[in-house]
Amino acid sequence: MQKVFSKVAMIGVAMVLAAPVQAELVLSQAWLRAVPPVSPTMAGYVTVTNTGPDAVAVTGAHTAIAGHVMLHDMSMQEDGTRRMRHLGKVEIPAGASVSFAPGGMHLMLMHLSRVPAAGESVQVCLEQADGEPVCGDFPVSGSAPSEP
Ligand SMILES: [Cu+2]
Secondary structure, eight states: OHHHHHHHHHHHHHHHHHSOOOOOEEEEEEEEEOOOTTOSOEEEEEEEEEOSSSOEEEEEEEETTEEEEEEEEEEEOTTSOEEEEEESOEEEOTTOEEEEOTTSOEEEEEEESSOOOTTOEEEEEEEESSSOOEEEEEEEESSOOOOO
16 A cells, blocks of 8 residues: 555656746836837837746747837947847846846837827736746836836
8 A cells, every 4th residue: 555655746746847847037127119110120129037037038029009019229330320230049147137138138119000198007018938938017208217
């Protein structure tokens, strides 16, 4: 009888280990920079914190108001001009935060179906290489939200 019980216990342990480890991305400081209503694009910013035990790759984003969202990086060239570069993915190390912020990485919302006005909030979802998209409300504003 003892043997049967230990076998059942083993199965229980195996099932717990087999459950997928959910990476936990937490979004903060999210906002979209307000643009004129005729603008075809707008930029989004957010801080992504990985509270999970494994690195997570953010591979893209989507939102109802944009036909396409790209991950962009911006860098200053030697001649003083700014250059945007498309990123295929952005790695968030375990326990670390990565900031999409003005002057650097940003979400580029393209093919806008409508341009939200300042004061509105728009849901934007970040896509992960493994796992469900992580969504947050991005208020539209002329400047970054103040630190909480
Ligand atoms: Cu861009």
